[in-house]
Amino acid sequence: MAHPDVDTVMTAIDQLLAGAMDEEQMPVAAETMRRLFNGSKACFTSIGPDPEDWVAYATNPDDALQEHFFGELAPEFAEMGMALRGIPLGEVYKDHQVLGVEPLRRSRIWQEWMQPQDMYGGMACRLAEKGQAFWFFDVQRGRSQDSFDDQDAALLRKLYPVLRRVVELRRHIGRVTIQRDEARGALDRLALGIAILDAEMRISYANEGADEILAEPDGPIGLRQGRLYARQPGDQRRLRQLIDGALRLSRDPLANHQASMILHGGDGGHSLSACIMPAAPSPALHRPHGLVMIALRRLETASDIVACTRQLFDLTDTEAKFASALASGLSLTEAAVAQGVRISTARTHLARIFQKTNTRQQSQLVSLLRSAALPLQPR
Incomplete structure (x- = not known):
C-alpha cells in the first residue's frame, strides 16, 4: 500500500x-x-x-x-x-x-x-x-x-x-x-454598561448593558460608523478629552486624569454617568495607542428601594419600607402616617436607619437611598 x-x-x-x-x-x-x-x-x-x-x-x-x-x-x-x-x-x-x-x-x-x-x-x-x-x-x-x-x-x-x-x-x-x-457572563449580569475602546473610539468589546445603552435611538450616547459618540456636542468634546486623558494615564501612571462625566439626553437632562479609565494591556492585540474602558450607568432612582436597602444596609423589612417612604419624598410625619406608626416610633426607625446607613441627616439619607441600586441586571 x-x-x-x-x-x-x-x-x-x-x-x-x-x-x-x-x-x-x-x-x-x-x-x-x-x-x-x-x-x-x-x-x-x-x-x-x-x-x-x-x-x-x-x-x-x-x-x-x-x-x-x-x-x-x-x-x-x-x-x-x-x-x-x-x-x-x-x-x-x-x-x-x-x-x-x-x-x-x-x-x-x-x-x-x-x-x-x-x-x-x-x-x-x-x-x-x-x-x-x-x-x-x-x-x-x-x-x-x-x-x-x-x-x-x-x-x-x-x-x-x-x-x-x-x-x-x-x-x-x-x-x-x-x-x-465566565468573565463575559459576569459582566453581562452587571447593571452597568462596560465597553472597551481604542484610541479612535472604536468598540472592541461591549457587554449586554452597554449594547442596550448604545442601541437606544434617543439616548445620550451611541455609535456612528462604529465609533462611540455623545449626542450633545459639549459632551462629545468632554468625552474625547477624558479618553485622551485615560490613554495618557496608561503610558504615564503619574499623569493627572479626571475619570468621570455626566452625559446629557436630548432634552438636556442628566441621563448617564460615564467613568473612563485605562484598560489592562493585551499583548496579543499589539495596539500601539492602548485601550480604554468606559463604564456607563443610568441615572435613575432604584426601582425597588425596599429590596435594595434590605440587602445593601441590612435593614429589617419594616425599616426598609420606612426608608422607601422617605426616599419617595414623604416627610417624617407623612411616612409615620403611611406606615401606621406613631411619630416617636418613626423617630426610632429613623435613628436605626441612620446608624445602619452611616448617615446623619434625612436629606443625606434620601440622597443615598435614591441611588441605592444593586448592580445586577434583573433576570
Missing part, C-alpha cells in the same frame, strides 16, 4: 495546528488523520475516572453513538483507559496487543461501538496526561482493509510531538475560553 508523501503529511500537520487553535476544526483534523493513514475512523480522545475528563473529536460523528459513548459505555471506556495507562507516552500500540483479540471482541465497546463503525484494527498512542486522565489518538481500519504495518507505526511515532502539542494547546485554550466566557 502506498504511503503519503511529504506534502500530504505537511498538509495534515497544518490542519492539526488549526484544530489546536479552534475546537470546531478538531473533527476536521481527525478526518485529515484518517485519510493520512487510510483508516475507517480516527479520534482524539480524553479519558479518565471523572466524567469531566471525557472528550472526543472523531471523524463522521454519529450523535446516537456519541451519546452512547458518554452514557452507558462510559464505565467500560474508563476501565479500558486504565488498562492503557502503563503504555509510555508516544509509544505506538495496537488494540489487540494490549487488550487481546478475544477479550476485546467480547466487550460491549467492541460490540456496541467499534463493530458498528467498521473499526476492526486500531493503532494508537497516548499523547498527554494529567493526573489519572490522559489523551490518546486512535486510528482504525475496516474489516476489508489491510492491518497497519511498520511504516504506519513509524509515521505515527514521527507525528507524536505534533499530536501531543495539539492536545496541550487545545486543553490550554479550552481553559482560557472557559475563563473568558
Whole structure:
C-alpha cells in the first residue's frame, strides 16, 4: 500500500495546528488523520475516572453513538483507559496487543461501538496526561482493509510531538475560553454598561448593558460608523478629552486624569454617568495607542428601594419600607402616617436607619437611598 508523501503529511500537520487553535476544526483534523493513514475512523480522545475528563473529536460523528459513548459505555471506556495507562507516552500500540483479540471482541465497546463503525484494527498512542486522565489518538481500519504495518507505526511515532502539542494547546485554550466566557457572563449580569475602546473610539468589546445603552435611538450616547459618540456636542468634546486623558494615564501612571462625566439626553437632562479609565494591556492585540474602558450607568432612582436597602444596609423589612417612604419624598410625619406608626416610633426607625446607613441627616439619607441600586441586571 502506498504511503503519503511529504506534502500530504505537511498538509495534515497544518490542519492539526488549526484544530489546536479552534475546537470546531478538531473533527476536521481527525478526518485529515484518517485519510493520512487510510483508516475507517480516527479520534482524539480524553479519558479518565471523572466524567469531566471525557472528550472526543472523531471523524463522521454519529450523535446516537456519541451519546452512547458518554452514557452507558462510559464505565467500560474508563476501565479500558486504565488498562492503557502503563503504555509510555508516544509509544505506538495496537488494540489487540494490549487488550487481546478475544477479550476485546467480547466487550460491549467492541460490540456496541467499534463493530458498528467498521473499526476492526486500531493503532494508537497516548499523547498527554494529567493526573489519572490522559489523551490518546486512535486510528482504525475496516474489516476489508489491510492491518497497519511498520511504516504506519513509524509515521505515527514521527507525528507524536505534533499530536501531543495539539492536545496541550487545545486543553490550554479550552481553559482560557472557559475563563473568558465566565468573565463575559459576569459582566453581562452587571447593571452597568462596560465597553472597551481604542484610541479612535472604536468598540472592541461591549457587554449586554452597554449594547442596550448604545442601541437606544434617543439616548445620550451611541455609535456612528462604529465609533462611540455623545449626542450633545459639549459632551462629545468632554468625552474625547477624558479618553485622551485615560490613554495618557496608561503610558504615564503619574499623569493627572479626571475619570468621570455626566452625559446629557436630548432634552438636556442628566441621563448617564460615564467613568473612563485605562484598560489592562493585551499583548496579543499589539495596539500601539492602548485601550480604554468606559463604564456607563443610568441615572435613575432604584426601582425597588425596599429590596435594595434590605440587602445593601441590612435593614429589617419594616425599616426598609420606612426608608422607601422617605426616599419617595414623604416627610417624617407623612411616612409615620403611611406606615401606621406613631411619630416617636418613626423617630426610632429613623435613628436605626441612620446608624445602619452611616448617615446623619434625612436629606443625606434620601440622597443615598435614591441611588441605592444593586448592580445586577434583573433576570
